[in-house]
Amino acid sequence: MRLLALAALVPLAMLIGVAFGGAAIAPAALAHALLHPASGGDVATIVWQLRVPRVCVAATVGAALALAGALLQALLRNPLVDPYLTGVSSGAGASIAIAATLGIAPALIPPLGFASGLATAVLVAVLARRGPRLDPERLILAGISLSALLSAIVTLALERLARGAASESILAWLAGSLAGRGWPDLVAAAPEALAGAALGAFAIPSLNVLRLGEGRAAALGVDVVRLQWVLLIGATLLTAAAVALAGLVGFVGLIVPHLARRVVGADLRALVPAAVLVGAALVVLADALARTLAAPAEIPLGVLLAFVGVPTFLVLYLRGAARSYA
Amino acid sequence: MTLELERVAIARGGRTLLGDVTLALESGFVALVGRNGVGKTTLLRTMAGALAPAEGAVRLDGVDVRALAPRERARRIALVEGGEPAFTALSVEDAVASARFPHHRWFEWEPTGEDGAAVDDALTRTDLTALRARELGTLSAGERQRVWIALAIAQRAGVVLLDEPTSHLDLKASVETLRLVRELADHGALVVAVLHQLEEAAAFADRVVVLGEGGVIADGVPPSALTSATIFRAFDVAVTVERGPDGLAFHRRTSAARR
Numbered sequence: 001m002r003l004l005a006l007a008a009l010v011p012l013a014m015l016i017g018v019a020f021g022g023a024a025i026a027p028a029a030l031a032h033a034l035l036h037p038a039s040g041g042d043v044a045t046i047v048w049q050l051r052v053p054r055v056c057v058a059a060t061v062g063a064a065l066a067l068a069g070a071l072l073q074a075l076l077r078n079p080l081v082d083p084y085l086t087g088v089s090s091g092a093g094a095s096i097a098i099a100a101t102l103g104i105a106p107a108l109i110p111p112l113g114f115a116s117g118l119a120t121a122v123l124v125a126v127l128a129r130r131g132p133r134l135d136p137e138r139l140i141l142a143g144i145s146l147s148a149l150l151s152a153i154v155t156l157a158l159e160r161l162a163r164g165a166a167s168e169s170i171l172a173w174l175a176g177s178l179a180g181r182g183w184p185d186l187v188a189a190a191p192e193a194l195a196g197a198a199l200g201a202f203a204i205p206s207l208n209v210l211r212l213g214e215g216r217a218a219a220l221g222v223d224v225v226r227l228q229w230v231l232l233i234g235a236t237l238l239t240a241a242a243v244a245l246a247g248l249v250g251f252v253g254l255i256v257p258h259l260a261r262r263v264v265g266a267d268l269r270a271l272v273p274a275a276v277l278v279g280a281a282l283v284v285l286a287d288a289l290a291r292t293l294a295a296p297a298e299i300p301l302g303v304l305l306a307f308v309g310v311p312t313f314l315v316l317y318l319r320g321a322a323r324s325y326a
Numbered sequence: 327m328t329l330e331l332e333r334v335a336i337a338r339g340g341r342t343l344l345g346d347v348t349l350a351l352e353s354g355f356v357a358l359v360g361r362n363g364v365g366k367t368t369l370l371r372t373m374a375g376a377l378a379p380a381e382g383a384v385r386l387d388g389v390d391v392r393a394l395a396p397r398e399r400a401r402r403i404a405l406v407e408g409g410e411p412a413f414t415a416l417s418v419e420d421a422v423a424s425a426r427f428p429h430h431r432w433f434e435w436e437p438t439g440e441d442g443a444a445v446d447d448a449l450t451r452t453d454l455t456a457l458r459a460r461e462l463g464t465l466s467a468g469e470r471q472r473v474w475i476a477l478a479i480a481q482r483a484g485v486v487l488l489d490e491p492t493s494h495l496d497l498k499a500s501v502e503t504l505r506l507v508r509e510l511a512d513h514g515a516l517v518v519a520v521l522h523q524l525e526e527a528a529a530f531a532d533r534v535v536v537l538g539e540g541g542v543i544a545d546g547v548p549p550s551a552l553t554s555a556t557i558f559r560a561f562d563v564a565v566t567v568e569r570g571p572d573g574l575a576f577h578r579r580t581s582a583a584r585r
Contacts, residue, residue, distance in 0.1 A: 077412045205435055209424045211413035218376060219407075220481070221400030221428035266415060269435055 002264050006277040010059065013281035017055040017288040018047060021295070053182040058287040059280040060186060061178070061246045062256075064193045066279020068238040069253030070260070070272055071200045074207040075231045076136040083253035085143035086232065088239040090150035091120025093248065097157035097170050109169075110188075114244045120146060121236040125229075134228040176249035176302025178287050185245055193241040199234030200272065203227055207268045249302045251309030252279055258316050327387060327484050328352050329373065329516055335381035336368045342380065344369060345540055355511035356518045357527035359552075360537035360560055366520045369537070370487050373518065374405040386485065400428035404478035406488040408471060414463025418473055421462060422448055425480035448480035452506060468499035475506055486510055488519040492526060504530045528552055528574035536560050548574060 019030055025043055033039065033047040068083035084090070095116035099109050124146055128139035154170065161167040172179070206227050210217045218224050242249065260274035283301070286308070290299045328350060335345040343365030358366050371377045373384055375391035384391045386402060394402070404425075411421065425448070426441040437445075449455045452472040462470065471491060478486045488507065492500040500523075508530050511517045521527045527534050527548065534551040536544040538560035544551040552574060557565050564579040 202432065205427065205430065205432070209427045211411065211416050212421060212424055213410075213412040215376075215407065216411070216477075218396070219374065219400065219405040220425060220477075221397035223396045266413070267420070 003270055003274055003277075006260075006263065006274055006281075009281045010277055010284075013284040014055045014059060017058065017284040018051045020288045020292045021046075021051055049182070053186065054178055054287070055284055056183075057181040057186050057245055058178055058284045060189065060193060061242045061249060062252055062279035062281070062283025063276045064196065064238040064242040064279075065249065065252040065283075066256035066260070066275040067197060067200055067272065068235040068242070069279075070257040070268075070275040071203065071207070071231050071238075072235050072253075073257050074210065074268055074271075075228065075235075076139065077210070077213075078136065078140070079258065080254070081140065082250075083235055083239040084147065084248075084250075085124075085140060086236050086239060087120035087124040087143050087146050087150075088117040088236055089243050089248055090147035090154075091123075092117035092240070092243050093170075093174065094120075094150040094153040096173055097154040100167070100170050101157045101161055110244050114192075114240055117240045117243055118236060120150065121232070121240075125232055132225045134225075134232065139232075172300070173247035174302070175300030176247045176305070177290075177298065177300050178246050179298055181245060189241040189245050192237045192244075196234040196237030196241065197276075199230050200238070203231050203234070204268045204272055207231075211266070246301060249283070249305060251305050251313065252283060255309055255313050255316065256282060259312075327516060329485055329518075330385045331373065331382065332385065333382035334369075334372065334379045334384060336365050336372055336377075337380040338365070338368055342540070344537060345381070347382070347542055349535065349542070349545065351516055351518065351533075353511065353514050353516045354532040355508060355530060356516070356533045356535060357531035357548075358518060358520045358535050358537060359522070359524060359527055361562075364537050364560075366537060367489050370489050370518065370520055371405070374403050374487050375399050376405065397428040400481065400483070402483050403485045403487065404481045404483035406474045406478045406486065406491065408474065408490060408493065410470075411462050414461060416462050417458065418454055418460055418462065418465070418476075419445065419449070419458040421473055422454075422476045422480050425477040428481065444480045444482055448476040451479055451509070452476040453502075467494050468496065468502075471495060471499070471503060472506075475503065479510070483515075485516045486518075488517070490520050490522065493522060500526065524552060524557070524576050525574065528576075529572075552576075 018034070019025065023046055025046065029043045030047065033044040037044065037048050065083055069081070072081045072083055072085065073079050092113035096109055096113045099112055104112070124139065124142045125134065127142035128134045130138065154174070158167055158170055206217070206222045209220055209222050210227070214224055239253070256279045257271065257275045260271055260278050264270040264274040286304050287301055290301045290304045293299055331347050331349040334347040336343050347369065358370070360366050368377065372379050375384065375394060378392055391399060391403065422445050423437060423441065426437065426444060429441070449458055452475055454472055454476055457465070457469060462473065465473065475491070491503050491507065495503060504526055507517055507519060511532070531548060533546065534544070534548050535542060536551055536556050543559050544556040549569065552567060554565055554567055557563065557576070565576045566579055568575045568577060
């Protein structure tokens with residue numbers, strides 16, 4: 001079955017991710033290090049302390065963003081929706097920019113970004129309410145306009161800061177990067193990502209029925225209001241976890257669901273797992289490329305994905321991916 | 327199985343449309359007729375439990391429909407409205423299979439044998455078996471209407487509410503749809519349909535409820551509910567009603583002053 005084929009893609013991608021990087025490692029040495037983690041030595045250190053954790057973080061980021069994208073596109077019945085619509089990334093970015101400008105301790109910045117990302121998402125949801133329901137159109141408009149406002153704050157902060165570590169860290173965050181990410185970061189972000197994934201998994205049968213339209217789905221027993229909140233919270237948690245780990249990594253949430261749909265079709269019971277697998281594999285491979293192409297320097301992950309993602313997205317759009325929705 | 331409306335009032339935008347509507351409906355085909363804007367769709371949605379009445383209550387076998395959990399309500403009441411689906415690439419079969427959702431518990435993701443049988447039965451009765459793999463966006467209006475009715479059949483609900491099932495349909499499609507609806511009633515369901523064509527109501531329904539003047543103008547078998555007097559009160563149009571071998575016929579009075 002196609003889903004199994006995609007499932008095989010992820011370990012393969014991760015193997016490639018571990019094999020390639022700034023320091024060249026011979027296949028034999030790599031195999032030895034993988035099979036004997038406690039053997040010690042430089043290769044084992046590079047593999048187990050640097051690359052394996054980084055590849056795991058990359059897989060998590062890709063999976064989380066792709067899942068958030070698939071869930072939001074299904075909820076809003078709009079294939080052009082990106083998980084950053086919830087306002088998480090712009091909220092996180094703005095607070096990180098302000099914190100950097102004010103010279104706040106670097107260790108405090110990721111949790112600060114996480115908290116403000118969530119707060120922005122809450123604001124977007126409140127603005128999108130119409131009675132008990134969330135209005136899809138309002139959600140999209142609120143998300144876009146708040147994001148624009150917060151991006152302006154980031155730009156202002158960048159301008160105000162003289163050249164230095166603070167502006168560099170903001171720029172690095174804006175470009176998206178997994179540099180320096182390891183097990184502690186993954187452990188910190190894992191609960192949010194898993195909670196978001198669990199909420200998303202619950203919603204899959206209801207989302208399938210939602211394809212008939214909100215009114216019809218409600219008549220068939222879908223609790224639409226509860227579904228909207230569950231998915232918004234789930235997508236927000238997933239996106240916040242990904243942003244905390246990697247900064248602004250674009251296009252994964254937008255295009256991976258489309259790629260997954262091409263392979264397994266539109267039934268969400270297959271589409272959601274497929275999106276998770278493709279997202280994980282994609283970001284692992286992209287990060288490997290980012291580390292290898294210009295070694296020893298790293299191309300920012302977000303930049304690499306943009307160069308690959310934009311043409312892919314345009315091709316998909318022009319070939320009518322958006323036409324499935326009335 | 328009884329659907330009771332007890333002193334139901336419905337309002338839209340702060341304005342009361344219908345008040346003091348009291349009806350007891352059992353199995354059979356009930357037609358709802360009245361002018362555009364009188365509140366037929368709103369009343370139908372209130373009967374389905376999708377909207378709360380401004381006053382009064384709708385009860386199914388003694389239980390307030392608003393008190394039922396969403397899936398429980400969907401197992402017992404089907405609401406069929408026309409129109410487009412959000413996702414046009416959905417296949418007919420997948421769309422009809424969605425109607426089995428109320429019968430699943432939250433962890434049941436895979437269809438059961440009973441689901442398959444219900445879907446096949448619904449597709450057969452609506453003559454959609456040949457179209458099962460087609461995408462909804464490629465269907466004609468008549469075919470799409472049959473899909474919505476197939477959903478209601480697969481849902482296996484005892485109460486089926488249809489909002490204007492024959493509007494936008496040509497003569498053949500209208501007749502086929504009404505025959506299908508009639509068949510549902512003959513199988514023991516309570517079917518309530520909003521109809522615009524009085525001839526259709528007279529020919530297919532067991533009972534006609536005429537709405538207007540802020541309430542129920544008439545309620546009974548077609549010959550007694552659809553008279554010149556009631557039609558004039560409801561539609562402000564003078565007609566003569568003729569009883570023929572093929573049923574009731576309604577002729578608009580073009581000669582003589584209306585009043």
